[in-house]
Amino acid sequence: MKKSIDLTLKIWRQERTGEKGRFEIYRANTISQDMSFLEMLDVVNEELTKEGREPIAFDNDCREGICGMCGAVVNGRPHGPEKGTTLCQLHMRHFSDGDTLVIEPWRSRAFPVIKDLVTDRIALDHLIQAGGYISVNVGSAPEANSIPVSQHHSDKSMDAAACIGCGACIAACPNGSAMLFIGAKISHLALLPQGKPEAARRAIRMVKAMDQLGFGNCSNITECQAECPKEIKIVNIARLNREYVKAYLVSEEK
Secondary structure: OOOEEEEEEEEEEOOOOOOOOEEEEEEEEEEEOOOEHHHHHHHHHHHHHHOOOOOOOOOOOOOOOOOOOOOOEEOOEEOOOOOOOOHHHOEHHHOOOOOEEEEEOOOOOOOOEEEOOEEOOHHHHHHHHHHOOOOOOOOOOOOOOOOOOOHHHHHHHHHHHOOOOOOHHHHHOOOOEOHHHHHHHHHHHHOOHHHOOOHHHHHHHHHHHHHHOOOEOOOOOOHHHHHOOOOOOOHHHHHHHHHHHHHHHHOOOO
């Protein structure tokens, strides 16, 4: 069995925000199938550097599928073809010798391209600032059993908390909607007693911020669920809608 492959890469190059970009073709030869996708890009960049050419800019940090920094669209799929996998955890054994890979950045009005494959995802931070938190006094950790939480609600909350904020759901959505991201944050807190005092304000403020930041509306296409590397379910969007309706009836922040 061949342990290395040769690839043709069509990679989006863009000098800076607002400038016109274009696809450029590169060869990636003798790529070990044990490499991750980002390691493959590292090899390509090493060759470009040796040739005195500008390396390809791409986001990365932990390279363990935890931080949510990495992300690119590979052959039309955010994070590539493998389900439940971040780009840094995608390995080259999932590709074949001679394949052509089209690699481009997240495409969303709310995520302007900074350079090449790097996009500005600060809009997600603004959504969290709008209400994706609970207000508590800092100090030592409280006693774990001081507030009873049912196992069912605890499990559902933890499922939603698995979101790493990478933005793949937004890149996958034809409307550029952030509903799955907000739904995960709302569900994470709405299901726990600690999140209930600010539940109405949270739902109103986060949805309002989503509209102001240029995200689109959800039309239930479910591309977000299909491409989420942490497999967050769209049931969280349904919970967000319920929380928003309840909040709209009682909140003074409408």
